[in-house]
Amino acid sequence: MESTLNTTTLKNIIFDLGDVIIPIDLTAPIRNFAMLANLPEDEVRDLWMQHDIVGQYETGLIDDEAFRSHVRQLVKTRNDAPDGWADEVIDTAWNTILLDLPVERLERVKELTTKYRVFLLSNTSPIHIRRVNDVLKGMNQPTLEEIFEKVYYSYAVQMMKPSPEIYQHVLADAGLIAGETAFLDDNAANIKAAAGLGIQAIHVQPPLTILDHLKDV
Structure with missing residues (x-):
């Protein structure tokens, strides 16, 4: 699994949502x-x-x-x-x-959209996405669908990470080359599956956040 990004080839960034952009408590x-x-x-x-x-x-x-x-x-x-x-x-x-959404992470994602093609890929449900978007609106922020070039929700594509098919779907649908694409996720199995397809996969684990992993891109 990758720990650093090859910024010379990087053109696209795919984010997970839970525990990458917004902290969660699974229990x-x-x-x-x-x-x-x-x-x-x-x-x-x-x-x-x-x-x-x-x-x-x-x-x-x-x-x-x-x-x-x-x-x-x-x-x-x-x-x-x-x-x-x-x-x-x-x-x-x-x-x-869903826990409190750190606005600094959101702002960093928005900054990155000016330099890269940025996407969201999440195993999630409609109730959760509606809630996140309501929270964003309450913070005077754009919705997820407005922030990212395209969002890929498991319930919509009827596939879940870490199935290789869901990554292949995103690459094909968005016209991305794996080696030019970074993927950030908190789940080791999801990272391993993405890396197996040649994607630059970054395992996001506390205390590090996307602010640390993406500070030099």
Whole structure:
């Protein structure tokens, strides 16, 4: 896996979203659904994994309504609401994965768009993307779709990292050459898959951020 960029050939940069641009807490939604349902966190986590709700949702196999329905069915709520949790309750708990967005990272990405073709590639869901864009608007910032030349969401292309096919799709769709393209992600498996295709893959891990990795480009 690459640790530095070959800036002489660099023309394109692909960013992951979670823990690269916006910090996330992967454990928060399960913790919050468990509290809402008055169930042990381990039990909710096991149900989540057993039924692969996230995988189905983030590859577009189920839509928002079906996702919420699955949550209601799997995590049987112990309250008096006849139809279980309201949509807003589920969405709010699901969005607790998203932490405060560091504006300096966003500004750096915007600067890079003046020199490079810049893209977003994220394993994500529609509820999360709507929330991120709402946060951006509240910060008087452009939406993700306005910042990047093109965004590639797993639920829209119906593929997920680290499948090689999703990287090949982005390269082909955007007309990119792998060796001229950098990809920044926090997940080692995603980085390994991208590097296997000849992409300049940078593993973003604390305490370093994209501000450190991209300071000289």
